[in-house]
């Protein structure tokens with residue numbers, strides 16, 4: 001069977017609705033700017049799929065993400081005939097990886113544009129992409145053998161009922177893996193500490209669930225699941241990252257929001273670019289993964 005996209009799930013689940021942020025094309029010539037909510041389900045109508053796919057591809061190419069994706073697949077070990085679900089499947093690569101094991105592989109994704117992109121990329125793989133939200137998964141109780149959810153919970157205001165919803169659809173003995181960033185682990189150097197702090201505070205405040213990484217374990221335990229493994233991986237930005245990506249996002253977004261001045265933004269960008277020219281730029285961010293089983 002070829003890849004399919006279906007409107008199989010309930011939509012209109014209760015989602016955070018404040019804020020109007022969407023992908024905003026404020027290019028610095030090399031990068032992109034993403035503002036709060038760029039991946040929030042409530043903003044699917046405003047999203048720029050090309051830019052989202054670009055960001056997801058950039059992230060998916062980083063060794064830390066590759067490590068965590070491989071770790072989760074190893075923990076979950078989907079088998080032929082099992083039903084394996086990726087919640088918030090984006091461009092769909094992890095659904096294709098599930099299908100390679102012979103499992104029935106399903107991606108749940110609220111963005112029609114990302115579902116269409118996932119179908120295009122799956123090109124002949126035996127996968128399904130369905131409309132749905134993590135808050136109300138389109139599956140019966142105890143009907144899923146394997147479930148993964150990567151870098152989605154950070155975009156959800158209240159992840160507690162969402163992880164309970166994941167536990168609902170898992171069958172007894174079913175496996176789950178959650179992966180997410182903890183934005184408090186972001187380190188940028190060199191930068192004026194006061195300016196950096198204002199930018200970081202703003203960014204943390206504007207992210208729906210910025211400390212998601214450290215919460216994964218407790219969310220699974222509180223949903224009645226037994227933890228089977230945990231790991232972490234730190235993304236370290238290359239020197240050319242000083243002029244694009246996260247750095248561009250940080251200072252341009254903070255400038256737009258008015259939490260730093262134009263002069264501070266210019267100094268921030270110049271300081272990091274000059275540091276990179278002598279090989280002294282540092283930006284790192286840690287992501288966590290936790291696996292569990294339903295008793």
Ligand SMILES: C[S@@+](CC[C@H](N)C(=O)[O-])C[C@H]1O[C@@H](n2cnc3c(N)ncnc32)[C@H](O)[C@@H]1O
Nearest residue numbers: 039040041088089090111133134150151152155
């Ligand atoms: C940062 S992307 C990660 C995509 C994919 N998991 C990956 O690893 O590349 C976040 C994804 O979660 C989806 N998403 C956002 N809110 C969601 C929700 N409430 N339920 C399900 N998916 C959601 C977005 O549309 C997007 O595809």
